Amino acid sequence: MKEFQLIENFFSGRGPLRRDVLLGIGDDCAVVQPAANKALAISVDTLVENVHFLPAMPAADLGYKALAVNLSDLASMGAEPAWMALALTLPEPDELWLRRFSEGLLDAAEYYGIALVGGDTTRGPKSITITVNGQVPEDKALTRGGAKAGDWIYVTGTLGDSALGLQLLQGKHDARSEHREYLIGRHYRPTPRVLAGQCLRGLASSAIDLSDGLMSDIGHVLKASGVGAVVKVEDLPLSQAMLDTVSPEFAQSLALTGGEDYELLFTVPEAQKGALETSLSQSGVKFVKIGQICAGNQLKLLKDGEPFTPENLGFEHF
Ligand code: ADP
Ligand code: MG
Numbered sequence: 001m002k003e004f005q006l007i008e009n010f011f012s013g014r015g016p017l018r019r020d021v022l023l024g025i026g027d028d029c030a031v032v033q034p035a036a037n038k039a040l041a042i043s044v045d046t047l048v049e050n051v052h053f054l055p056a057m058p059a060a061d062l063g064y065k066a067l068a069v070n071l072s073d074l075a076s077m078g079a080e081p082a083w084m085a086l087a088l089t090l091p092e093p094d095e096l097w098l099r100r101f102s103e104g105l106l107d108a109a110e111y112y113g114i115a116l117v118g119g120d121t122t123r124g125p126k127s128i129t130i131t132v133n134g135q136v137p138e139d140k141a142l143t144r145g146g147a148k149a150g151d152w153i154y155v156t157g158t159l160g161d162s163a164l165g166l167q168l169l170q171g172k173h174d175a176r177s178e179h180r181e182y183l184i185g186r187h188y189r190p191t192p193r194v195l196a197g198q199c200l201r202g203l204a205s206s207a208i209d210l211s212d213g214l215m216s217d218i219g220h221v222l223k224a225s226g227v228g229a230v231v232k233v234e235d236l237p238l239s240q241a242m243l244d245t246v247s248p249e250f251a252q253s254l255a256l257t258g259g260e261d262y263e264l265l266f267t268v269p270e271a272q273k274g275a276l277e278t279s280l281s282q283s284g285v286k287f288v289k290i291g292q293i294c295a296g297n298q299l300k301l302l303k304d305g306e307p308f309t310p311e312n313l314g315f316e317h318f
Contacts, residue, residue: 001093003121009095010102011086015109015116021083030117032083038135041079045070049126059097061188062128063104068192069211070132071112072262075197076209078142079134081112086119087129112194142200142207142266147225151205151267151293156193156285158239159214160251161186163258168245179241190262195283200266203276207266213257215310218265218299225267228296233303235290253310256301267293 001009012025023031034040047053047066067084074081086105090098109116114132165187167173168180175183193209200207206225210217214236222229236255243251268276280287294300301308 001095006093006098006121007119010098011116011119014102015106016113018082018113018115021115021117024115024117025119030083030085032117032133034082035135037138039138039141041074041077041134041136041141042131043070043073044129044131045073046127046129057188058104059100060104060107063101063106064108064189065104066128066130067105067108067112067114067132068190069260069262070130071108071114071192071194072190072209072211074132074134075192075194076142076207076264077134077136078140078197078201078207079136080198081114081132081134081194083117083133084109084114085131086116087122087131088119089122089124089127089129091123091126112192137201140201142197142204144206144208144221144224146204147206147221147227147267147293148269149227149293149295151269152273152289153218153229153231153265153267153291153293154287154289155210155214155237155263155265156196156287157191157261157263158237158242158286159210159256159261159263160242160254160258161239162190162260162262163187163213163254164242164245166260173245175241175245179245182239182241183245187260190260192262193264193283193285196264196280196285196287199279199283200264200276203272203279204266204268205272207264210261210263210265211259213259214265215256215299215301216259221265221267222297222299225293226297228294228298228300229291230294230300230302231291233301233308235288237286237288237290250311252303252308256310 020033165183
């Protein structure tokens, strides 16, 4: 299979059609028409085999996740997904793998309304790079930098599920089969909180998506905003699957340090708290308050009022 044949078979004319795509796959560049009064939000992420995913990962899940992690970056800025480009490097053109990969990728693309407008295909060690473009009303992009002392800290969804899913794949725990399926599903197909991010615009003072683990990612917000934080460990949202599978202490440690949840963490001033809760409940996503921003530059973890240090879980990323 030649490169053009591969593109024709698996990528051309697939995914959602958008009227703002003036020219899609096939020419030297794609041409798109951004909306009036909107700014562009642009992000790129690469997944490399044996670094970010294992060879055993199902191709459809890999396609889905490669896009989902990029969409999560758009979500954290409050941007609406619009267009993407896919750079694919493969050791050989494996048709079955490509069919499944493109199905997973385009499932996510269809659901979130992002058009595949171009890319590049090369031979080499397997890796996937996706560039996403989103649109956000001018001056409304959420950033890591706006948190102020007194603001409340929230997260969406539940934390630590993806990390526990990975540990199940590594044979580190036993879980009931429905829990196993759910937790591994969170690892393979994280949910980018795209609608939730848009609901936060004009209300949240800062936002970030949780890719490396809460403790690490909240650190980026504290640094960018020049503030400290107190997080109440007993308020971290944990799934029933998590609670039924590991001890409460282990669960809380995973929620603090486990990566790849792709939930949103955001801060909101007291004056906007009610409006934000109303707006966000329209997204259908669960969210919970976990702490408060304070002066200084430290993250303080409290469990029932006492300082808390998470277990060292020896977490490795894949
Ligand atoms: P060029 O030589 O100009 O880089 P290519 O032969 O690489 O062009 O690509 C031909 C067309 O197919 C371009 O429009 C490009 O954007 C698109 N394309 C290439 N690879 C992919 C891919 N993996 N997914 C989507 N579009 C792709
Ligand atoms: Mg090319």
